[in-house]
Amino acid sequence: MMRFPISDASPIRFPGPPPAACDVVVLGGGVIGVMTAWFLAEKGLKVTLCEKGRIAGEQSSRNWGWIRQQGRDMGELPIMMESLRIWKSLAQEMGEGLGFRQEGVLYLAKTEAEVERFEAWLDEARPHGVDTHMMGSGAVTERLKGSAKPWVAGLHTPSDARAEPWQAVPLLVEGAIARGAVVVENCAIRRLDVQAGRVAGVFTEAGRIACDQVVVAGGAWSALFLRAHGVHIPQLAVLASVAATEPMAEIFPGNACDDDFAFRRRQDGGYSIAPGSGHDFFVGPDAFRDFFTYLPVLKKDFRSTGFRPMAPAGFPDAWGTRRRWGGDEVSPFEGIRVLNPAPNMDRIARVQAAFAEAFPGMGRPRLRAAWGGMIDTMPDVVPVVDRVAALPGLTIATGMSGHGFGIGPGMGRVVADLVAGGDPGHDLTRFRLSRFTDGSRLIPGPSL
Template structure:
């Protein structure tokens, strides 16, 4: 089943001969970075091999959360929430953003302990997260019956509409003089004098002095063609959109077997960890050592499978030149097959626990491929200083299933690095060189992704 229907973005008709910056990738991070750069007076072209927002930026859960964040991400997420609050006015468009509150139910003493750590971390930033009793948590959702010990509640957590957000940002970017080129894969980066001088796309060349790669799950492949190391794998997750539930809850809830958040169309986005899977590919073996800490802590619930990605990984070319057709042209949009059985179990569990969803039916079911790094935080960084890195080449990728909420601030930080502005937050935790400079690489225990 194809992915969600996106709001349209009309491509510009011709490639510019030259710009200051080329952004590769039209997801939430790439579009937000492009907008920032255009607002600073730079000439920017955004090249997307498929359609703006068509991969994980429109297939995610739509959460904009401060809770359960890795402490290394918290400063960036605090800025992101501030930016989300003013984003609709800035864009002159509706992204569906709302601070609706999220209730994270907790079924064990270990989960309660993890949540207390998360609350304490958030409270350092004056974020009003708190622990609440089981009865108080359930009272927020009349009729809900769950066996829980308590919950973490954060009224500052919210939601937005993934099918609206990246397209709205892209259109605002065009209004500020930027150009958007869909179905236009960048094949290679050109250099002169040891630094970026342009890109070669499938439709021609664009001269530029800087490139930002915001390619999501494709970033490792693009960088690997240049000999630049990025330890990135993919996981797949299934999501349901339900028919409208007029009496459904306003707040978002997370339970061990399902999550539910209200949509602008009156339906609900239903998701959960039980639908996650990881297909074994050649990169699974190449990167096994790098991902061992993640496998121990973060991927315990993932199903390891063999499927389409396995076959594609075995046959896909790993090297190409400017005149060659690339894998980005062979697969315009990653559209994995959803796990419908797991999705049905998830919806059945929700209906059993919460009678208000008894009449809900599946309006749409899709899957998305999530790009993951070993420490489960993104790489927002220059490539200069790493092996085969190029001055003028920057990356914003590896958001590990929780990049939608970070998007506006991630884009600003990337734009700061590209343009030489003072960074919105300390970029050190997100440097690409952390994977090769001897730093200890590990995810934060107890942090929940998505």
């Protein structure tokens, strides 16, 4: 039986040891870190990727598997369009194992207010050259086999795609290694080695690595690591619950969602299903610290968020998680190798019921597996991708806000050029670190 997703019980494929020195160290073995290492190695730089647990063990193997341009923030859209082109070339190079298919993304509207939001996004995105279009209710019913729900319209991007995340990212890391990257699992980076006010290396649990550049792509752990060095980002994490069904007849070959449920066709003939909106949030110290920064988002998404009083012990924002440690001390990153939260099965049950109501001929989906993942997010729901001016040699690439899997290859290319001092090829102003301190008004990305 296929394992969904990767966990700390998965075999260690890349035990190391890490080298004593290199040009760049990448912290984090998710898709952003892997693709950053890929493109840095292509440039001829000596790059070492350190992952405290397993490659793609956290959100990079726990996401929906969507590769979408549709609904993107306009700051992300050009990078996402590049990323889609890279995904296509990766599929040619790496074959069927990625599970890459361009079968489209379809957003389903139940109300005229949703239709207006879809149309507003499309009006803004159209100048970028997307192939997105609106569909009427009749076209939606025809497109979704056996649907019984009276959706009034749909937003459809035929060129959008899907892939199998728990297969794809481990394959991509092999491509990075083939280009010269060194990858070490089960190797937490405890702290930066800062000398004369700039990065001089990292202290890992396996020893020091000398380097001039470090990329922090640690997902939900990034804020905890950065704060230990005086760098604050208002990053929080929410629990997302996902399930894999047993094989079912095909109703749509791509990805679709409304407010009640989302689904993606998988290679094995089943669907990955999840709530169309709604997450669970563990209240911790960072939530209090950044409460007012997040207030606009909370006002918008309050009804779909389930609040819990505390995170499991050892999680990045758990009440008892240490905030201070030395380079020669066991760090919080060694306490939990892979975040593996229990899914909210009540939410999954509601998804099963909504799916059965929408497609009565299919019946209630039977599940093969269900899992939870921690999505790292930012107040404006777009990432931080920037050099840290106060600490030369440090680059941040985190806060992908649930958008990381699809945009990973393109963002990895951008980050690699940023680190190497080249032209990233896109306007990164939207993702600058200083937006949280320069008085800028934080404008959340689209909530489609």
